[in-house]
Amino acid sequence: MMMGPSGSGKTYMVSTLAKFLGVPVATATATSFVQAGYRGTAPESVVKSLLERAENDPRKAEKGIVFLMRSTKSAEQVVAGSSTLVALGCKMHF
Numbered sequence: 400m401m402m403g404p405s406g407s408g409k410t411y412m413v414s415t416l417a418k419f420l421g422v423p424v425a426t427a428t429a430t431s432f433v434q435a436g437y438r439g440t441a442p443e444s445v446v447k448s449l450l451e452r453a454e455n456d457p458r459k460a461e462k463g464i465v466f467l468m469r470s471t472k473s474a475e476q477v478v479a480g481s482s483t484l485v486a487l488g489c490k491m492h493f
Contacts, residue, residue, distance in 0.1 A: 413466045423452035423463040430469065 401409045410426060417424035425448040445465055453459035 410466065410468065413464060417464050420462075423449055423459060424466060425449035425452060425463065426466045426468065428469075429467040 401412070403409050413426070414424060425445050427445040427448070445467070446460075449463045449465055450457065450460045453463055
């Protein structure tokens with residue numbers, strides 16, 4: 400987990416790290432994700448994006464980086480974004 404103010408270089412750091420390691424990276428905004436059946440982006444789309452960046456090679460993709468950004472500071476949307484992380488298999492601790 401990385402934390403820092405907007406414009407501090409978090410996305411740049413992840414992109415640079417991925418380039419250094421030679422792995423694909425998929426970046427997405429966590430608050431845009433929704434559960435299946437609702438309007439918005441399904442969490443699986445970021446995995447699909449990672450696979451595409453790995454030239455559709457699952458072995459490359461499984462070593463890649465998924466970077467979820469929080470685009471808003473609203474407490475309601477942070478909680479909504481956490482359900483996305485759980486859907487992707489991340490454990491949350493508040």
